[in-house]
Amino acid sequence: MEYAQIVIPDLISGAKITYTIFFFTLIFSVPLGLILAIFGLSRFRLLKAAIVAYIWLFRGTPLLLQIFFVWFWLLPYMGVSANRLVAVILTFSLNYAAYFAEIFRGGIQSIDRGQYEGCHVLGFTYPQTMRLVILPQVVKRVLPPVGNEVITLVKDTALAFAIGVRDLIRVAQTTASRDFRVDVYLYAVVFYLASTLILTWLLKKAEQRFAYYE
């Protein structure tokens, strides 16, 4: 127990970094994914092709490689002096947006044509139709796959370790090698499990909120 008292404050500081990556990635990637999905379904061919290429690129290469690419090449090349955490959040946001875009596209396409027609004959414009009728129904349908991504993200944050961000895993690893004992990894496991448990509960609550129709 004494050992726990020593390492837990360190782990908490690591967890704060982990949660920072998690929250900012969600805040940026969900709206970006939605924009990609909507424009990916539009009539602008060039834009559609660009979005297809974007999604292919980010889903088609390892996230770890993308982090390396952004941190060791893209940011230095652009002359931007960002810190490691910013590089990680940027990469994660771009990557997760690609997955969210596909989820949202599927959700939008699953809405019955009759909903658009019902809106058309009432005089709704396309943006009004999307905002008031289509997207609220999409939210309900995409919650389960979005929940999947959210849970995956909690664990993907560990990749930040690779460019030296002091997240939960990094703290656990340095502590383990400093003290020559591995039980600190067990504490880290508890952090991850507790986080996903809370998220699972929140997602269930969200799904229940939408369970009153259809």
Next chain:
Amino acid sequence: MSEDFLQISGLCKNFGSLAVLKNVTFSVRRGEVVAVIGPSGSGKSTLLRCLIRLETMQRGSVALAGRALVRQDADGRSHYPPESETRPLLRKMGMVFQSFNLFPHRNVLENIIAAPLTVARQPREEAIAAADRLLAKVGLTDKRLNYPFELSGGQKQRVAIARALAMNPEIMLFDEPTSALDPELTGEVLRTMRDLAEEKMTMLVVTHEMSFARGVAGKIIFMDGGEVIEEGAPAAVLDNPRHPRAKAFFAQTP
């Protein structure tokens, strides 16, 4: 005599090389109920969809209240005037679908006030008051706060009618409004439509309900293969069809 409110002239519509509507010409007077009947695939629904611009037509013209909704050039090809001209005209039309198309995430009241608030920009209290009057009219005041999934098919269709009426249309298009309903539920919807007809609402109704067509319509259009092959008073068309295809159709229909 009352004026021609809706005039359809030489309407042709193709899906690729398939001609779905061939030179459809007829008109609807203000306050008149016109029933469009005919076998499945005869183009009846496509006709309504062309009028309210869910489909585009290739040839012919459509005028509403004396103003062009679709123009035709000297060769008969259709041209669509700018949206600023046609938008107010389209607003005069309401439409009810076979599949209701209610918004499942909104309750009955919200379904009805959505367009008045968003499109007509009515004040909320005004929209709600109007919605309540319409709900009383279609007999669903007690379902005001229910969600569509809690309603029967007939109730859903009556909400859909109220929702369309909330935009104060001058003509209502009905696309087989009772075809998705169990037989015992068609009566309540037809009664609502009959009430509307008695209030002199101009209506264009695609239907398979022959008794409704006979009892309520002032004129019947019989379509087959994308063409209007009979047009006239219900008794004339239903009891003495001249065209062999119309005769064959009525022979099969009880």
